[in-house]
Amino acid sequence: MSTQQTLLDPSLHSPEVRDFETALRRRVVGQDRAVNSLARAYQVYLAGLAASGRPLVNLLLLGPTGSGKTRLVEAAAESLLGDIRAVVKVDCAEFQHSHEIAKLIGSPPGYLGHRETQPLITQEVLEEHYTEKVKLSLVLFDEIEKASDALWQLLLGILDKASLTLGDNRRVDFSHSMIFLTSNLGTSEVNKLITGGMGFGSKPEEDFDDLDQKIYRAATEAARRKFSPEFMNRIDKVIVFRALQRPHLEQILDIELSLVQERVMTATGSQFAFKCTARARDFLRREGTDTKFGARHLKRAIERHLVFPLSNLLATHQIELGDLITVDFDAGTSKLMFLKEYQGALVGSKPEVAEEMAIIPASSHRAGAARALARRASHD
DSSP states (O other), rough: OOOOOOOOOOOOOHHHHHHHHHHHHHSSSOOHHHHHHHHHHHHHHHHOOOOTOOOOOEEEEEOOSSSSSSHHHHHHHHHHHHHHHOEEEEEEGEEEEEEHHHHOOOTTTSSSSTTTOOOOOHHHHHTTTTSSSSEEEEEEEESGGGGGGHHHHHHHHHHHHEEETTTTEEEEEOTTTTEEEETTTTTTHHHHTTTTTTTSSOOOOHHHHHHHHHHHHHHHHHHHHHHHHHTTTOOSSSOOOOOOOOOHOOOHHHHHHHHHHHHHHHHOOOEEEEEEHHHHHHHHHTOOOOOTTTHHHHHHIIIIIIIHHHHHHHHHHHHHHOOOEEEEEEEETEEEEEEEEEEETTTTTOOOHHHHHHSSOOGGGGHHHHHHHHHHHHHH
Protein backbone atom coordinates (compact mmCIF):
# COMPACT_ATOMS: atom_id res chain seq x y z
CA MET A 1 0.00 0.00 0.00
CA SER A 2 1.58 3.27 -1.13
CA THR A 3 1.96 6.17 1.29
CA GLN A 4 0.79 9.56 0.07
CA GLN A 5 3.38 12.29 0.56
CA THR A 6 2.96 16.06 0.49
CA LEU A 7 5.73 18.40 -0.50
CA LEU A 8 6.27 21.01 2.22
CA ASP A 9 7.55 24.56 1.77
CA PRO A 10 10.02 25.52 4.55
CA SER A 11 10.44 29.02 3.12
CA LEU A 12 6.99 30.15 4.30
CA HIS A 13 6.79 32.37 7.37
CA SER A 14 4.01 32.69 9.91
CA PRO A 15 1.75 35.77 9.81
CA GLU A 16 3.48 37.18 12.91
CA VAL A 17 6.90 36.97 11.25
CA ARG A 18 5.60 38.45 8.00
CA ASP A 19 4.20 41.38 9.97
CA PHE A 20 7.54 41.72 11.76
CA GLU A 21 9.42 41.75 8.44
CA THR A 22 7.07 44.34 7.00
CA ALA A 23 7.51 46.57 10.05
CA LEU A 24 11.31 46.31 9.80
CA ARG A 25 11.34 47.13 6.09
CA ARG A 26 9.27 50.24 6.76
CA ARG A 27 11.92 51.46 9.18
CA VAL A 28 15.19 50.04 7.81
CA VAL A 29 15.92 50.73 4.15
CA GLY A 30 18.15 48.74 1.82
CA GLN A 31 19.26 46.08 4.32
CA ASP A 32 17.29 43.00 3.28
CA ARG A 33 19.96 40.56 4.47
CA ALA A 34 19.79 41.92 8.01
CA VAL A 35 15.97 41.94 8.03
CA ASN A 36 15.81 38.34 6.75
CA SER A 37 18.27 37.11 9.38
CA LEU A 38 16.33 38.75 12.19
CA ALA A 39 13.02 37.40 10.86
CA ARG A 40 14.40 33.86 10.78
CA ALA A 41 15.58 34.16 14.39
CA TYR A 42 12.14 35.41 15.47
CA GLN A 43 10.48 32.50 13.65
CA VAL A 44 12.64 30.03 15.60
CA TYR A 45 11.61 31.76 18.84
CA LEU A 46 7.90 31.61 17.96
CA ALA A 47 8.17 27.94 17.01
CA GLY A 48 9.78 27.15 20.38
CA LEU A 49 12.82 25.57 18.74
CA ALA A 50 15.49 27.89 20.13
CA ALA A 51 18.57 26.05 21.43
CA SER A 52 18.62 25.85 25.21
CA GLY A 53 21.48 27.33 27.18
CA ARG A 54 22.45 30.00 24.67
CA PRO A 55 21.02 33.29 23.37
CA LEU A 56 18.31 33.15 20.74
CA VAL A 57 20.73 34.60 18.18
CA ASN A 58 24.15 36.29 18.14
CA LEU A 59 24.53 38.75 15.27
CA LEU A 60 27.65 40.71 14.37
CA LEU A 61 26.66 43.83 12.38
CA LEU A 62 29.40 45.38 10.24
CA GLY A 63 29.36 48.07 7.59
CA PRO A 64 29.69 51.80 6.92
CA THR A 65 28.58 54.28 9.56
CA GLY A 66 25.06 55.57 9.04
CA SER A 67 23.93 52.47 7.15
CA GLY A 68 21.34 51.43 9.78
CA LYS A 69 23.03 48.98 12.18
CA THR A 70 21.69 50.54 15.39
CA ARG A 71 18.48 51.50 13.63
CA LEU A 72 17.79 47.81 12.92
CA VAL A 73 17.89 46.99 16.63
CA GLU A 74 15.70 49.99 17.52
CA ALA A 75 13.21 49.04 14.79
CA ALA A 76 13.02 45.50 16.16
CA ALA A 77 12.38 46.86 19.66
CA GLU A 78 9.66 49.19 18.36
CA SER A 79 7.97 46.41 16.42
CA LEU A 80 8.21 43.60 19.00
CA LEU A 81 8.11 45.48 22.30
CA GLY A 82 6.33 48.70 21.35
CA ASP A 83 9.14 51.03 22.40
CA ILE A 84 12.18 52.13 20.39
CA ARG A 85 14.05 52.53 23.70
CA ALA A 86 13.41 48.94 24.80
CA VAL A 87 17.02 48.02 24.02
CA VAL A 88 19.61 47.14 26.65
CA LYS A 89 22.54 49.07 25.20
CA VAL A 90 26.16 48.72 26.27
CA ASP A 91 28.45 51.37 24.78
CA CYS A 92 31.76 49.51 24.66
CA ALA A 93 33.65 52.80 24.38
CA GLU A 94 32.88 53.24 28.09
CA PHE A 95 34.66 49.96 28.92
CA GLN A 96 38.08 50.42 27.35
CA HIS A 97 39.86 49.76 30.69
CA SER A 98 39.55 46.59 32.73
CA HIS A 99 38.56 48.33 35.99
CA GLU A 100 35.53 49.90 34.27
CA ILE A 101 33.90 46.48 34.05
CA ALA A 102 32.53 47.15 37.56
CA LYS A 103 30.07 49.59 35.97
CA LEU A 104 28.61 46.67 34.03
CA ILE A 105 28.48 43.88 36.62
CA GLY A 106 28.91 45.77 39.91
CA SER A 107 31.74 45.53 42.44
CA PRO A 108 32.18 42.31 44.45
CA PRO A 109 31.27 42.39 48.17
CA GLY A 110 34.07 43.85 50.29
CA TYR A 111 35.34 46.13 47.54
CA LEU A 112 35.16 49.89 47.89
CA GLY A 113 31.92 51.21 46.41
CA HIS A 114 30.19 47.83 46.40
CA ARG A 115 26.84 49.20 47.58
CA GLU A 116 27.03 52.34 45.42
CA THR A 117 27.87 50.54 42.15
CA GLN A 118 24.69 49.11 40.66
CA PRO A 119 25.15 46.68 37.74
CA LEU A 120 24.14 47.96 34.31
CA ILE A 121 22.75 44.57 33.30
CA THR A 122 20.59 42.52 35.68
CA GLN A 123 17.81 40.00 35.17
CA GLU A 124 15.29 42.72 36.02
CA VAL A 125 16.75 44.98 33.34
CA LEU A 126 16.50 42.24 30.71
CA GLU A 127 12.89 41.50 31.60
CA GLU A 128 11.80 45.12 32.04
CA HIS A 129 10.24 45.39 28.58
CA TYR A 130 8.68 41.93 28.35
CA THR A 131 5.14 41.99 27.02
CA GLU A 132 2.37 39.49 27.53
CA LYS A 133 2.97 38.17 24.01
CA VAL A 134 6.72 38.61 23.53
CA LYS A 135 9.13 37.69 26.32
CA LEU A 136 12.33 38.74 24.60
CA SER A 137 15.14 41.16 25.40
CA LEU A 138 17.28 42.92 22.81
CA VAL A 139 20.85 43.49 23.96
CA LEU A 140 23.16 45.74 21.94
CA PHE A 141 26.93 45.88 22.43
CA ASP A 142 27.89 48.95 20.41
CA GLU A 143 31.37 49.39 18.87
CA ILE A 144 32.72 46.19 20.37
CA GLU A 145 36.18 46.70 18.89
CA LYS A 146 36.72 49.29 21.65
CA ALA A 147 36.01 46.86 24.50
CA SER A 148 38.67 45.91 27.06
CA ASP A 149 39.91 42.34 27.51
CA ALA A 150 37.78 42.05 30.66
CA LEU A 151 34.62 42.81 28.69
CA TRP A 152 35.70 40.36 25.99
CA GLN A 153 35.86 37.57 28.56
CA LEU A 154 32.34 38.38 29.75
CA LEU A 155 31.11 38.50 26.17
CA LEU A 156 32.44 35.01 25.43
CA GLY A 157 30.40 33.61 28.31
CA ILE A 158 27.26 35.48 27.27
CA LEU A 159 27.50 34.43 23.61
CA ASP A 160 28.28 30.78 24.39
CA LYS A 161 26.42 29.95 27.61
CA ALA A 162 23.86 32.80 27.77
CA SER A 163 25.09 33.52 31.26
CA LEU A 164 26.68 36.44 33.12
CA THR A 165 27.82 36.40 36.76
CA LEU A 166 27.50 39.73 38.55
CA GLY A 167 29.83 41.05 41.21
CA ASP A 168 27.56 39.75 44.00
CA ASN A 169 27.41 36.27 42.37
CA ARG A 170 23.90 36.68 41.00
CA ARG A 171 23.50 35.12 37.57
CA VAL A 172 21.86 36.77 34.59
CA ASP A 173 20.20 34.51 32.01
CA PHE A 174 20.41 35.62 28.36
CA SER A 175 18.63 32.60 26.89
CA HIS A 176 15.64 34.79 25.97
CA SER A 177 17.81 37.48 24.42
CA MET A 178 18.83 38.53 20.94
CA ILE A 179 22.45 39.70 21.10
CA PHE A 180 23.60 42.35 18.63
CA LEU A 181 27.22 43.45 18.31
CA THR A 182 28.06 46.38 16.07
CA SER A 183 31.43 47.47 14.75
CA ASN A 184 32.80 50.00 12.29
CA LEU A 185 35.82 47.83 11.52
CA GLY A 186 37.03 48.24 7.95
CA THR A 187 35.43 51.67 7.63
CA SER A 188 38.45 53.24 5.94
CA GLU A 189 38.65 50.45 3.35
CA VAL A 190 34.90 50.58 2.79
CA ASN A 191 34.94 54.37 2.34
CA LYS A 192 37.64 54.04 -0.30
CA LEU A 193 35.48 51.54 -2.16
CA ILE A 194 32.37 53.74 -1.92
CA THR A 195 34.10 56.96 -2.98
CA GLY A 196 36.22 55.26 -5.61
CA GLY A 197 33.86 55.97 -8.43
CA MET A 198 30.51 54.47 -7.47
CA GLY A 199 28.91 57.44 -5.74
CA PHE A 200 25.15 57.88 -5.93
CA GLY A 201 24.79 58.35 -9.62
CA SER A 202 22.96 56.17 -12.09
CA LYS A 203 24.92 52.90 -12.16
CA PRO A 204 24.00 49.43 -13.42
CA GLU A 205 22.68 47.08 -10.74
CA GLU A 206 25.59 44.70 -11.43
CA ASP A 207 28.04 47.45 -10.41
CA PHE A 208 26.27 47.93 -7.10
CA ASP A 209 26.26 44.14 -6.52
CA ASP A 210 29.98 44.07 -7.20
CA LEU A 211 30.51 46.96 -4.76
CA ASP A 212 28.49 45.11 -2.11
CA GLN A 213 30.70 42.05 -2.52
CA LYS A 214 33.84 44.16 -2.13
CA ILE A 215 32.43 45.88 0.96
CA TYR A 216 31.50 42.48 2.43
CA ARG A 217 35.02 41.11 1.89
CA ALA A 218 36.69 44.26 3.29
CA ALA A 219 34.52 44.29 6.45
CA THR A 220 34.76 40.56 7.16
CA GLU A 221 38.53 40.52 6.63
CA ALA A 222 38.89 43.41 9.08
CA ALA A 223 36.74 41.51 11.61
CA ARG A 224 38.83 38.35 11.28
CA ARG A 225 42.02 40.33 11.85
CA LYS A 226 40.60 41.97 14.99
CA PHE A 227 38.55 39.23 16.64
CA SER A 228 39.83 35.88 17.89
CA PRO A 229 38.61 32.59 16.36
CA GLU A 230 36.87 31.66 19.64
CA PHE A 231 34.84 34.86 19.41
CA MET A 232 33.94 34.43 15.73
CA ASN A 233 32.88 30.83 16.38
CA ARG A 234 30.23 32.10 18.79
CA ILE A 235 28.65 34.39 16.19
CA ASP A 236 25.63 32.89 14.42
CA LYS A 237 25.83 35.27 11.47
CA VAL A 238 28.01 38.15 10.32
CA ILE A 239 25.88 40.75 8.51
CA VAL A 240 27.58 43.43 6.47
CA PHE A 241 25.28 46.38 5.81
CA ARG A 242 25.08 47.67 2.26
CA ALA A 243 26.22 51.12 1.23
CA LEU A 244 23.12 53.29 0.72
CA GLN A 245 22.30 54.25 -2.86
CA ARG A 246 20.14 57.11 -4.13
CA PRO A 247 16.85 55.13 -4.15
CA HIS A 248 17.53 54.15 -0.54
CA LEU A 249 18.10 57.79 0.43
CA GLU A 250 14.81 58.73 -1.26
CA GLN A 251 12.99 56.21 0.91
CA ILE A 252 14.84 57.35 4.03
CA LEU A 253 13.93 60.96 3.19
CA ASP A 254 10.25 59.91 3.10
CA ILE A 255 10.60 58.23 6.50
CA GLU A 256 12.45 61.14 8.12
CA LEU A 257 10.01 63.76 6.80
CA SER A 258 7.13 61.67 8.09
CA LEU A 259 8.81 61.50 11.50
CA VAL A 260 9.17 65.29 11.53
CA GLN A 261 5.46 65.60 10.72
CA GLU A 262 4.68 63.24 13.61
CA ARG A 263 6.77 65.40 15.93
CA VAL A 264 4.81 68.43 14.79
CA MET A 265 1.47 66.70 15.28
CA THR A 266 2.35 65.61 18.83
CA ALA A 267 3.61 69.07 19.87
CA THR A 268 1.33 70.69 22.43
CA GLY A 269 -0.85 73.42 20.95
CA SER A 270 1.17 73.96 17.77
CA GLN A 271 0.06 71.25 15.39
CA PHE A 272 0.31 72.14 11.72
CA ALA A 273 0.92 70.29 8.46
CA PHE A 274 3.74 70.85 5.99
CA LYS A 275 4.43 69.54 2.52
CA CYS A 276 7.73 69.56 0.64
CA THR A 277 7.85 70.30 -3.07
CA ALA A 278 10.00 68.22 -5.40
CA ARG A 279 12.60 71.01 -5.45
CA ALA A 280 12.73 71.09 -1.65
CA ARG A 281 13.14 67.32 -1.52
CA ASP A 282 15.96 67.46 -4.08
CA PHE A 283 17.72 70.13 -2.01
CA LEU A 284 17.46 68.10 1.20
CA ARG A 285 18.70 64.99 -0.52
CA ARG A 286 21.67 66.81 -2.06
CA GLU A 287 22.58 68.42 1.27
CA GLY A 288 22.19 65.09 3.07
CA THR A 289 24.10 62.91 0.63
CA ASP A 290 27.47 61.91 2.00
CA THR A 291 29.08 58.62 1.02
CA LYS A 292 31.02 58.44 4.30
CA PHE A 293 28.21 59.17 6.77
CA GLY A 294 25.21 57.56 5.04
CA ALA A 295 21.71 58.31 6.35
CA ARG A 296 23.05 60.06 9.46
CA HIS A 297 24.10 63.01 7.30
CA LEU A 298 20.60 63.16 5.77
CA LYS A 299 19.06 63.42 9.26
CA ARG A 300 21.40 66.28 10.10
CA ALA A 301 20.47 68.09 6.88
CA ILE A 302 16.75 67.79 7.71
CA GLU A 303 17.31 69.11 11.23
CA ARG A 304 19.42 72.03 10.01
CA HIS A 305 17.43 73.12 6.96
CA LEU A 306 13.88 72.14 7.95
CA VAL A 307 13.37 71.57 11.69
CA PHE A 308 15.36 74.58 12.94
CA PRO A 309 13.59 77.08 10.62
CA LEU A 310 10.20 75.58 11.52
CA SER A 311 10.98 75.98 15.22
CA ASN A 312 11.85 79.65 14.63
CA LEU A 313 8.61 80.19 12.73
CA LEU A 314 6.66 78.60 15.59
CA ALA A 315 8.47 80.60 18.27
CA THR A 316 7.72 83.87 16.47
CA HIS A 317 4.05 82.89 15.91
CA GLN A 318 4.37 83.01 12.14
CA ILE A 319 2.97 79.48 12.16
CA GLU A 320 -0.10 78.82 14.25
CA LEU A 321 -2.34 75.93 15.16
CA GLY A 322 -3.86 74.29 12.08
CA ASP A 323 -1.78 76.07 9.41
CA LEU A 324 -0.74 74.36 6.20
CA ILE A 325 2.85 75.17 5.17
CA THR A 326 4.47 74.58 1.80
CA VAL A 327 8.25 74.10 1.88
CA ASP A 328 9.91 75.04 -1.41
CA PHE A 329 13.44 75.77 -2.60
CA ASP A 330 14.62 79.25 -3.54
CA ALA A 331 17.37 78.93 -6.15
CA GLY A 332 18.36 82.59 -5.65
CA THR A 333 19.34 82.14 -2.01
CA SER A 334 19.99 78.38 -2.19
CA LYS A 335 17.75 77.97 0.85
CA LEU A 336 14.38 76.51 1.66
CA MET A 337 11.48 78.94 1.79
CA PHE A 338 8.32 78.49 3.80
CA LEU A 339 4.92 79.58 2.48
CA LYS A 340 1.68 79.61 4.48
CA GLU A 341 -0.89 78.25 2.08
CA TYR A 342 -3.88 78.24 4.37
CA GLN A 343 -4.17 79.88 7.76
CA GLY A 344 -5.86 77.58 10.27
CA ALA A 345 -6.66 75.17 7.44
CA LEU A 346 -6.94 72.21 9.78
CA VAL A 347 -8.70 73.98 12.64
CA GLY A 348 -12.28 72.76 12.80
CA SER A 349 -11.55 69.85 10.48
CA LYS A 350 -13.22 66.61 11.21
CA PRO A 351 -11.01 64.28 13.31
CA GLU A 352 -10.39 61.95 10.39
CA VAL A 353 -9.00 64.85 8.33
CA ALA A 354 -6.44 65.78 10.97
CA GLU A 355 -5.57 62.10 11.35
CA GLU A 356 -5.01 61.78 7.61
CA MET A 357 -2.67 64.77 7.64
CA ALA A 358 -0.67 63.23 10.47
CA ILE A 359 -0.03 59.86 8.85
CA ILE A 360 0.36 60.54 5.13
CA PRO A 361 3.91 59.92 3.84
CA ALA A 362 6.00 63.03 3.27
CA SER A 363 6.19 62.36 -0.46
CA SER A 364 2.38 62.47 -0.62
CA HIS A 365 1.77 65.60 1.46
CA ARG A 366 0.69 67.71 -1.55
CA ALA A 367 -1.99 65.28 -2.70
CA GLY A 368 -2.90 64.36 0.87
CA ALA A 369 -3.28 67.99 1.92
CA ALA A 370 -5.45 68.71 -1.09
CA ARG A 371 -7.67 65.74 -0.32
CA ALA A 372 -8.00 66.71 3.34
CA LEU A 373 -8.83 70.33 2.54
CA ALA A 374 -11.23 69.34 -0.21
CA ARG A 375 -13.01 67.02 2.20
CA ARG A 376 -13.28 69.81 4.77
CA ALA A 377 -14.59 72.23 2.16
CA SER A 378 -17.24 69.75 1.11
CA HIS A 379 -18.53 69.64 4.70
CA ASP A 380 -18.52 73.41 5.29
